[in-house]
Amino acid sequence: MRLPEEIEDPQDISDHVILVGLGRNGKHMARACKKFNIPYRIVDMNPVIVENQQAMGLPVIYGKGSNESVLKELGITSALCIVISSSTYDETIKTIDAARRLNPDIHIIVRTRYLKNLDDVIDAGADEVIPKEFETSIMMFTRIMDYYNKDVDEITDAVNDLRSNNYDAFRSVTSEDISTYLNHKYTNLEVDSLRVSEDRSIDDFPFTENSLTITGVIRGKDTFIDVTPHFKLLANDLIVFVGHRENINKFFDAI
Structure with a gap:
């Protein structure tokens, strides 16, 4: 399942964000990217979700983020940042490896399920890791905004926008x-x-x-x-x- 025809050519986009995973966090970040004019592409492994979201105009394709052909279709070589919210640890590590090989300079942000995986994911090549215990739709998007040199007021607007739409800021975490x-x-x-x-x-x-x-x-x-x-x-x-x-x-x- 490919990108809609009008956005199919990976040469049409550069300095963009690639979102791996279109779960709740992915949808929130896609919406925020669109609102704040940050170019983005998405990949997800659920064909039903992909088809539905494509019909709504979202630039999403079906496939694994660890697949080099899929990443190339998303314009990995010209992307500025990739946000990985894969469901499994192994797939996350494979996606980091593929992204880093295809674009050594890309900035990699990862959500990991547990704090204990943080160092392992950094060692695998991620630039930033946000544990799932910290709700990532807000935290990960502030990282994107910061990396795109958005000022504090813009970042604050983005956070407030996410919160005003009842997106969770944090799950229950301990001190x-x-x-x-x-x-x-x-x-x-x-x-x-x-x-x-x-x-x-x-x-x-x-x-x-x-x-x-x-x-x-x-x-x-x-x-x-x-x-x-x-x-x-x-x-x-x-x-x-x-x-x-x-x-x-x-x-x-x-x-």
Whole structure:
């Protein structure tokens, strides 16, 4: 199953993102790429999904991301970035290998199921790895935006757009998971967190003043993503946010 005729020629696109996998995260990132004028192509192994999405005008083909012919059809040699959300670890590793061989300079972002796979996937050739424990539709798209040199305001708009459409920002994660993840920084845009010691409100903290974007509040087993400035925090809540390191440092200095 090939790309629709009007977008079939891989020479017609360059400096684009290739999305491997059209699950929930893939659909969210495709929508965000379109909204923010980032060129993209998609590959997925479900022929029904591919046919339906092609009928809606999405630039998607059927196949494996690890297949060199499929990657060439997607214009891998002229792509700037590839985002891999394969369902299996083996397929992820094979896709990394194929992408890197066909385009040594391509920037590879990977979702992995477990934190324990992070180092293995980096060793296989990925530039950035985001564990599945961290909901990836937002985190992975902020990486794409950052890599395309989008400014902080554009990234914030993208995150808010995803959140406003009820896309999950984070799954339930433990503070230990977050600490482990924060030790692996592969981009200028970083994730950090703040544990609340007493009942407060979001607007008690200078997130906006320091250009930081809140992606979720974790309370026990619950995760809240629709966080307004007046959101009521309880003692022991964990606020998770995104920003540049210098702004994060200024934030912590101010509280």
